[in-house]
Amino acid sequence: MTADRIGDNPIPVFQSVEEIPASFGPSVITVGNFDGVHRGHQGLLKASAAEARSLGIRSIAITFNPHPAQFLYPADAPKLLTFLPERLRLLAATGIGAVLVLPFDEELSRVTARDFVRDVLVGRLGVRSMHEGGSFRFGHGARAGVNELAAFGAEFGFTVEVHSAVRVHGMEVSSSAVRALIAAGDVRRARWMLGRVFWIHSTPARGRGIGTRLLVPTVNLAHYAGLLPAIGVYVTRLTVGERCFQAVTNVGNRPTFGEASFAVESHILDFEPVDLDEQTPLKLEFLLRLRPEREWPSSEDLKAQIFKDVAKAKRFFGLLG
DSSP: OOOBOOTTOOSOEESSGGGSOTTOOSEEEEEOOOTTOOHHHHHHHHHHHHHHHHHTSEEEEEEEESOHHHHHOTTTOOOOSSOHHHHHHHHHHTTOOEEEEEEOOHHHHTOOHHHIIIIIIITTTOEEEEEEETTOOBSGGGOBOHHHHHHHHHHHTOEEEEEOOOEETTEEOOHHHHHHHHHTTOHHHHHHHHTSOEEEEEOBOTTSSOOSEEOSSEEEBOOOOSOOOOSEEEEEEEEETTEEEEEEEEEEOOTTSSSOOOEEEEEESSOOOEEOOTTOOEEEEEEEEEEOOOOOSSHHHHHHHHHHHHHHHHHHHHHHO
16 A cells, blocks of 8 residues: 655555555544544544454544635634644554545535545445544535434444543533633643643744854744744743753743734753754744733843743743653
């Protein structure tokens, strides 16, 4: 079996129905957008992978690029928790055997639920079983749900297991709930839902004196199109290439110094010079929100607050051991 591998993703990734080998099925399938690959998604995917192993067949996740909302309602679409390369890495970590990434376009948006089941799930993937959450919708206009899917299963000869919503500390896990928490700056509760720290991947901002070596303990991220936490100051970890640093990060407009200028600026606590250019991959993990951003009366007041922020961050990392 051959398929593209996007980035360092370790499992086969098919980028169209036509790429699926005729010999692929039978299979256990989970379909979804999987933005964030949160604990609810993980449960579905791990159950699919486990059932496939028990039956000696393949498991596959079907997802979409772009996110359907970005195609259908671009002005109102939510900012994403994860872009496709990271989503694929997180999907692979669940134990799922392969991923089919369907390009979401006008043609796909008009495919009915019946045609999708008959032509893709049955015809190309030989579906034996499916795992979905109770809120799953699919087909043209999202007109079909799990009841219709179960009816198709009875007709075409596959089973459907509908999973209850996952709850963590009394909160129902969903991508929209995770987005709301992060947008509010509550990265701690978002971590509970994701089952991991919330992180973003980027590169250094241009025009900030970046050369072939980072010699100062401050890094600004390039413009980031995905979801960022609420404006404020955070305890973070910043991975520069292969080196991971403790950091304090300001997400905001830096209001104390005249004209506002939005930036995601990380101050490295355990700094040492490191190779860095405009293409160096950066991974920024948001561990804890310290405070909102505010305008300070003077640069001296800001400096005093920064010392307090750094002291709190160091205590936090000390507790982590």
